[in-house]
């Protein structure tokens with residue numbers, strides 16, 4: 540049986556890393572991937588470790604969190620420190636070391652392995668972590684699906700019933716060539732076939748959050764959500780005078796990058812899962828107050844359908860420029 544190892548910061552993992560890992564996994568029988576992270580780095584090491592485990596489910600992915608020097612010039616004992624740290628986390632001395640960097644030669648020698656250089660010019664998959672961190676939107680196609688939610692800007696269409704939220708969310712998603720998140724309350728209530736109860740509220744908030752996180756993987760640069768758990772909080776309070784703690788927790792913890800707050804200035808349309816034909820104005824004010832109390836960024840969407848769409852597009856474009 541042949542064994543191999545490769546290491547990296549994977550800050551974040553991109554398709555160049557995926558190529559390197561998939562190449563190495565086809566070269567040897569048993570591959571170990573070492574995720575090296577430092578506390579000061581801009582993306583948490585634990586998250587990078589989870590991403591790499593998801594990307595390489597059949598390989599041995601380990602996490603090295605020692606605060607080691609990063610370049611040989613930084614420490615006279617650089618190679619001894621790296622050799623002993625690596626031998627601690629590797630299952631044994633590898634037969635092969637894989638890298639696209641020249642340091643792979645010395646690294647392999649330290650571990651008593653043969654070096655297999657992989658695309659030093661990075662011409663097969665021309666991308667780097669620095670390029671992605673500088674402009675993730677421009678390099679979106681190089682991001683693996685599991686990494687995309689970390690870089691996606693989240694927009695939430697928020698406000699009273701029958702103010703065109705779903706149509707606006709769909710239209711925005713189409714305009715920006717991305718994914719949208721349907722309102723989970725509607726999915727649940729249409730399936731449950733009875734009036735909503737307070738005990739449904741936690742399931743609605745959890746469903747909304749889970750659906751958003753799952754669909755964020757399909758998004759390109761921005762994700763458009765038709766409501767979020769903060770809307771569930773407002774609904775729970777308005778309908779039942781009570782908010783389950785789990786709903787409050789989700790509403791407080793999850794902030795969209797931008798809320799499009801839709802005004803109730805368009806005609807009401809009745810629907811079996813709509814509740815408050817006369818409460819649009821109060822509900823709008825309540826939504827505005829909840830956003831303001833949490834310091835969330837929002838833009839009010841009002842006027843006819845075209846004006847609403849134009850205001851929303853301009854607000855999302857502004858968010859994407861930031």
Ligand SMILES: NC(=O)c1ccc[n+]([C@@H]2O[C@H](COP(=O)([O-])OP(=O)(O)OC[C@H]3O[C@@H](n4cnc5c(N)ncnc54)[C@H](O)[C@@H]3O)[C@@H](O)[C@H]2O)c1
Nearest residue numbers: 546547548549555556559575609638639640642661664666
């Ligand atoms: N500089 C040295 O001499 C040296 C020596 C030993 C260990 N280290 C440490 O190793 C760790 C990992 O460093 P890193 O910055 O190389 O990690 P990284 O995440 O940038 O890269 C991981 C691996 O993927 C390769 N790679 C990157 N883009 C690629 C692409 N487009 N196509 C194919 N392969 C690609 C890299 O060459 C590397 O082998 C760091 O903690 C560093 O300090 C450095």
